[in-house]
Amino acid sequence: MFWRKRKPGDFTAEIEAHLELETEQLKEQGLSEEEARAAARRAFGNVTRAQERFYESGIWLWWDHLVQDLRFGLRKLAKNPGFTAVAILTLAIGIGANTAIFSLIDAVMLRMLPVQRPNELRLVRIAQPGDTGEGNPDFTNPIWEQVRDRQGVFSGVFAWSGDRFDLAQGGAVHYANGIWVSGDYFKTLELRPAAGRLLTASDDQHGCPGAAVLSYGFWQEHYGGAPSAMGSTLSLNAHPFEVVGVAPPGFYGMDVGSKFDVAIPICAAALFDGKESHLDARSWWWLNVAGRPNPGVSLSQLAAGLRVVSPQVFAASLPTTWPPDMQKDFLHRVLATTPVATGTSDLRQQFDRPLELLMAVVGLVLLIACANIASLMLARAATRQKDLAVRQALGAGRFRLVRQLLTECVLLSSAGALVGILFARWGTALLVRFISTAGNEVFLDLSLDRRVLGFTVAIAVFTGVLFGVLPALRATRVSLTLAMKGSQAIESERPGRFRSRHWIVASQVALSLVLLVAAGLFLRSFSKLATLDIGFDRSNVLLVGIDLKTAKVPPDLQLPTYEAIESRLRALPGVVSVGRSVITQVGGGGVIGNLHTEWSSAVTGASSLVCINFISPGYFGTLRMTLLAGRNFNGSDTKTSPAVVIVSQTLAHRFFPNLDPVGKTFRTDDVGGKLGPPIEVVGVVRDSKYQSVREEASPIAFFPVTQIHGNSEEETFELRTGVRPSALVSAVQAAVGGVNKQIPIEFHTLAEQVNDSMVQERMLALLSGFFGALALLLAMVGLYGTLSYLVAQRQTEFGIRMALGAEPASILRLVMRNVIAVLAVGVVAGIGISLAATRVLQQLLFGLGPRDAVTMIAAVAVLSVVALIAGYLPARRATKVNPMVALRNE
Amino acid sequence: MSTQKEKDRLELLQGTLDLLILRTLIFGPQHGQGIGRNIQQTSEDELLVEHGALYPALQRLEERGWITAEWGTSANNRKARFYTLTRLGRKQLVKETTKWRRLAAAIGRVLGPKAEEG
Secondary structure, eight states: OGSSSHHHHHHHHHHHHHHHHHHHHHHHHOOOOOHHHHHHHHHHOHHHHHHHHHHHHHHHHHHHHHHHHHHHHHHHHHHHHHHHHHHHHHHHHHHHHHHHHHHIIIIIIIIISSSSSSOOEEEEEEEEETOOOOOBBOHHHHHHHHHHHTTEEEEEEEEEEEEEEEEESSSEEOOEEEEEEEEEEHHHTTOOOOOOOOOOOGGGGTTOOOOOEEHHHHHHHHHTGGGGGTTEEETTTTEEEEEEOOOOOTOOOBBOOOSEEEEEEGGGHHHHHHHGGOOOOOOOOOOOEEEEOTTTTHHHHHHHHHHHHHHHHHHHTOOOSHHHHHHHHHHHHHEEEEEEOOOBOOHHHEEEEEEHHHHHHHHHHHHHHHHHHHHHHHHHHHTTTHHHHHHHTOOOOOOHHHHHHHHHHHHHHHHHHHHHHHHHHHHHHHHHHHHOSSSSSSSSOOOOHHHHHHHHHHHHHHHHHHHHHHHHHHOOOHHHHHHHHHHHHGGSSSTTTTOOHHHHHHHHHHHHHHHHHHHHHHHHHHHHHTTTTOSOTTTEEEEEEEETTTTTHHHHHHHHHHHHHHHHTTTTTTTTEEESSSOOOSSSOOEEEEOOOOOOOSOGGGGGEEEEEEOOOOOOHTTTTEEEEOOOOOOOOSSSOOOEEEEEEEHHHHHHHSSOOOOOOEEEEEETTTTTTOEEEEEEEEOSSSSOTTTTOEEEEEEEGGSSSSOOOOOEEEEEEESGGGHHHHHHHHHHHOOOOEEEEEEEEHHHHHHHTHHHHHHHHHHHHHHHHHHHHHHHHHHHHHHHHHHHHTTHHHHHHHHTTTOOHHHHHHHHHHHHHHHHHHHHHHHHHHHHHGGGGGGOOSSSSSTTTHHHHHHHHHHHHHHHHHHHHHHHHHHTOOOHHEEEEE | HHHHOHHSSEEEEETHHHHHHHHHHHSSSSHHHHHHHHHHHHHTOOOOOOOHHHHHHHHHHHTSSSSEEEEOOOOTTEEEEEEEOOHHHHHHHHHHHHHHHHHHHHHHHHHOTTTTOO
16 A cells, blocks of 8 residues: 555645635734744644644655665674675575575466467367276277267367387487377467468378477577578488478476477377378377367366267277277276366376475475574574664664564565575575486476465564574563673573574574485485396496387388397497397386286286297396296297297296296287187296386296297397496497398497486485485584584683583583583484474385484484584584683673 | 843643634634634734744644645745645534633633632
């Protein structure tokens, strides 16, 4: 409201006008100019008083006080640069950490898609009646086409799918992030091209020639934003695409956590895969579907409309090769929707709990930081007591003084927030790097938005008041006479008491213990995971992914091509051995299938599902996997020889309990649900992790690569190297190029792939460790500072004690008693909080419980040792007090 | 400084100035000096209004939304700030007037009929 208030100048002008009018009137009544002026003034009374009354009634006083407070505060802070710098830095770390984690939460979970009216958009899902939950968002292309053609309730509906496309034409791969989009994708999102045109329904017809839309960033980076990009040709997986336009800046796609470089129509899948493309595949679930409902259609109308079309949609897209009972279920499925204003993201499921947890962690760090500054302020307030007392004696109200002190605090916290935002920018970028993996680079739109700024401003003010209120109230509650006398007696009236300062430090100890326990749990959890026996040796293995499909090698030449590459790789210097497989273990992907055996009737349904890999004879040796029984594959296992398999321990136990598996046979499910020919078990291999490090031991069936049904277009070579794996990259490139220059090659190391599957644990361990250490540091600075201050306060007392014959040891004991009391209170409270709070960590831990005694004891031990050191330093200073000097101070 | 005549005038009771200002403005917009003169004249020079006290009162009334103000020109072509009664102010005037009348009547009854000053 106050901006409507008048300015003092306006008020003065009004008084001037009044005096003029009055003078004029009096002159008319016959007074002389001079008399009239004097009379007018007399009638008005005290002009200055009127102005003062106006001023005091208004906001100007308030504003002037604020300006005064700010200037005074700045002067005070500038006079104490050491204190100011420490406080600002502490706050910057606390506020910066909070802003960093919050901007990540904002970017991953809260931010609206940068499209028109994102709130209207609905994600279409497929629900199975009787199942709980929202339904599955994955679609096959036949289902999607049915939805597209029966979209009555939607004004626009579209499908998309993330993928990556190789820009290089042969040789080392250079992937671009791609999205497959349906014709109405851009139209329904109501996006405008930055250049050229966007894809439309006419681009997405079966048999399309292939057009591409670039993202703005990709256009800038690879074409320098040149208009000549339009109409040029872009090679994706060795197929030419015409660039038709550029998407608007700031649009990164529907998927939060990645950004697209290029968008191509769904119909172009046929260009890559011909007849075998996913376009007609009825159980290939690769698309997401979203729509914008017609204006005026309510949610219940939308649901009803989709329910009506569901039977037709699923009848027309039925996977006819499925078993009859699954077909029946399929026909009963219904379409449902959920909001998708913030886009879709795999990151949410993976990181929402860790992020919430980290938010709590940085919140605690900020509290500890606040406590530190509060004790600093308390100490400072004590030294300012005389000054405050003088001001109170001169008539300053307590409220006014508190306000002045709080202004100083908010000044500090605002400065902290400004620096904190810089820390946060840098920290968030680092965090995103933490959660990125070689195979999945995470991209997040981290531009500062109003929500993040609002959050930062709010915590800045909140922390300022939080750490300021107690010291301000304490500082202004003084006995004037005592303060004026300059006696130190005020502060040390009752030295033995557990005072507010002690409580502050004790709470810091408690909170940092909680953080240390959490850090300990995550570090132990991660180390258990990292040192887990995964069944193979991850070090010094280079993975070379070979893609014969993009190189257009015909099926009958594929096996000879692989074999030619393998023999060349084996000949490379630095290569110890070479294996080859369809799946690289712990790469996140996998193939599963059903196995059947007459040896055990118990194995049916889900328990007959096993993990499958196809490997060369060199695979086990290269990965140093131990064969426990039977034989390895060899050159005599060919396409025409009898089918053979090597099984993992777990698989052997499940299918042949208490039997020797070697020589037994399996059958696999063939297409159409019929059983395939028998396959003989020739060996048993030690258990290993298949998809991720966290999984339980999986049943794995290894088949020879030579006996793959049909063709195998993508395989990976495993190279055990005598040198650093990455040193071999160019030699491998040359070797593969010597066989066929068109072959795209992708490089990884096995260690990197294993590490990438622990990204969440690694992030939690690193960050909780970092913040735990930070909390410990802050708490110890607080403890040290407080004790130093108390020792300084009691210098006289110690001096007298020493003069009267006290031993240094007894003085030391006196001070250390304080430390131990604070520590004991803090540790007990901290253990209590930890025991209550750690239950939420359960899900995020691996291989230990949240009440792990080892962690708890270690955390208490670390904390106690550090606290005793932090307390000992000032305590020792107490024993060095020179009685004469101390007494002279009095 | 002040003349004998001014000393005889009645000092305003607390709170009555607001009522008088509102009452004056019922005849239309007026500037501060005009309001002061007006009160003096209609009270037949019985009431003493210190002009300086007028402005904080006007300020207060404006903040309460009972009057609004605007710069304009006076009859003799001088710039002045003119005050206008708002609807809220009009309501307030009715309320205050009633209150005042009741108060005056009650005091009158207590003091007795035609009580003369000693």
